[in-house]
Amino acid sequence: xxxxDGHHCVVxxxxxxxxxxxxTEGLDIDLQPAPTxxxxxxxxxxxxxxxxxxxxxxxxxKVLRDAAILLHNIFKAIRLHAFDVKIVQVAIDKAEVExxxxxxxxxxxKYEKGETIVDFPEGxxxxxxxxxxxxxxxxxxxxxxxxxxxxxxxxxxQ
Numbered sequence: 001x002x003x004x005d006g007h008h009c010v011v012x013x014x015x016x017x018x019x020x021x022x023x024t025e026g027l028d029i030d031l032q033p034a035p036t037x038x039x040x041x042x043x044x045x046x047x048x049x050x051x052x053x054x055x056x057x058x059x060x061x062k063v064l065r066d067a068a069i070l071l072h073n074i075f076k077a078i079r080l081h082a083f084d085v086k087i088v089q090v091a092i093d094k095a096e097v098e099x100x101x102x103x104x105x106x107x108x109x110k111y112e113k114g115e116t117i118v119d120f121p122e123g124x125x126x127x128x129x130x131x132x133x134x135x136x137x138x139x140x141x142x143x144x145x146x147x148x149x150x151x152x153x154x155x156x157x158q
Contacts, residue, residue, distance in 0.1 A: 007037045008037060009037055009038050009039035009040075009043050010036055010037060010038065010043075010047060010051075011038065011039075011043035011046050011047050012039060012043055014039040015039075016037050016038065016039040016040075017037075018037060018038050018039060018040065019035040019036060019037055019038070020035065020036045020037075020038065020044065020051065020055060022055050022059070023035060023036060023054075023055040023058045023059055025059075025062055026055065026057075026058025026059045026061065026062055027058055027061040027062045027065060028058065028061070029061075031061065031065055034058045036051060036054070036055065072136070072139070075135075075136075075138075075139030075143075076132065076135040076136065076139060078139075079120075079135045079138040079139055080120050080135060081120075085106070085108060085138060086108055086109045086110070086111055087106050087107065087108060087109070087124065087134075088107055088108065088109035089106075089107040089124070090104065090105065090106060090107070090124050090125075090126060090130070090134075091104075091105040091107070092104055092105070092130065093105065104130055104133055104134065104137075106134070106137075120135075
């Protein structure tokens with residue numbers, strides 16, 4: 001069967017649109033879709049031994065990527081409602097060279113006595129993208145703090 005998509009059977013190199021039904025949503029090492037194409041059952045059977053491991057890896061990558069996205073969104077949601085950095089000003093240095101990343105500068109204010117959790121700084125003029133970057137930064141700093149406590153406990157033998 002000729003196709004216009006340019007997909008080829010991994011066994012015999014014939015044009016095909018048929019994919020392994022097990023890994024149609026699997027991902028390659030770069031987290032790009034990685035379906036394996038076969039022209040028919042005979043080529044699929046001939047490749048089973050080699051493909052079984054690759055198929056499992058592709059599907060495992062998809063599960064891990066989806067779990068990472070879910071955890072990232074959970075961290076951002078938690079930080080939105082339990083924000084412990086009292087940011088009073090944000091400045092953005094726009095990249096001057098194409099391909100460089102804008103820099104987000106955060107200025108922290110003074111805490112009142114007993115104040116540990118503050119509201120997310122809604123009054124700052126942040127784009128949605130900058131707001132997400134700020135929440136991600138906070139989630140990353142939480143992860144580093146937690147990791148340092150775990151290492152400390154491990155070194156104490158606990």
